């Protein structure tokens with residue numbers, strides 16, 4: 174099973190860390206997890222055409238994780254793919270996809286006009302519940318609930334293949350269910366949002382920096398928490414993602430290694446883990 178970090182950033186645009194996205198490939202199976210900003214370009218950067226992506230998993234409906242689903246969907250179709258794109262995600266995914274297609278209705282119609290009136294992009298939506306959501310001879314995918322209130326439901330995903338297992342946290346505060354579901358996983362890709370470093374966002378709706386930190390910390394995992402999560406889950410390798418423009422890899426290594434004795438990787442865009 175090959176896993177590539179396509180985007181290791183968070184909502185703020187950062188050319189060095191694109192929006193959250195990972196690609197999981199297991200022989201015949203290829204799953205894109207989240208569609209952060211720049212995902213189609215990142216796929217091309219690793220030699221995967223959008224035409225060859227047929228399955229997208231959405232962890233939760235925050236825009237930094239879904240913003241380029243529309244770009245991927247339309248580009249894939251413009252490039253000639255008529256097979257459906259399967260989009261797996263929490264409740265609300267069907268509405269999101271319907272709205273997306275409606276938003277781009279004019280574009281789709283004018284393109285069809287000089288493309289022999291071929292049908293528009295096809296999407297098959299699978300709204301998921303916790304448990305096994307996909308199983309083939311090479312891969313089993315389990316969705317599990319994480320804690321990202323007020324975004325509910327929010328999921329993480331565990332991928333079990335014949336050679337190894339990989340879990341992706343999505344966005345969550347430290348979560349007991351994640352620890353239970355990821356027990357003994359070979360690779361845990363976990364969010365690590367250092368909200369204590371972010372300056373006050375003027376106009377962002379926070380009365381003070383302290384309030385901003387407290388509110389963001391209530392639904393994210395901080396650098397001094399993520400090592401404890403991975404240690405309790407007994408993950409063999411921990412990969413940090415969902416990093417800010419102010420995250421410093423050396424500092425993250427130092428802080429997280431206090432609690433986690435396994436292999437620790439600070440994620441970078443286009444890194445295979």
Ligand SMILES: [Zn+2]
Nearest residue numbers: 183235237344
């Ligand atoms: Zn996020």
Ligand SMILES: [Zn+2]
Nearest residue numbers: 233235321344
């Ligand atoms: Zn989120």
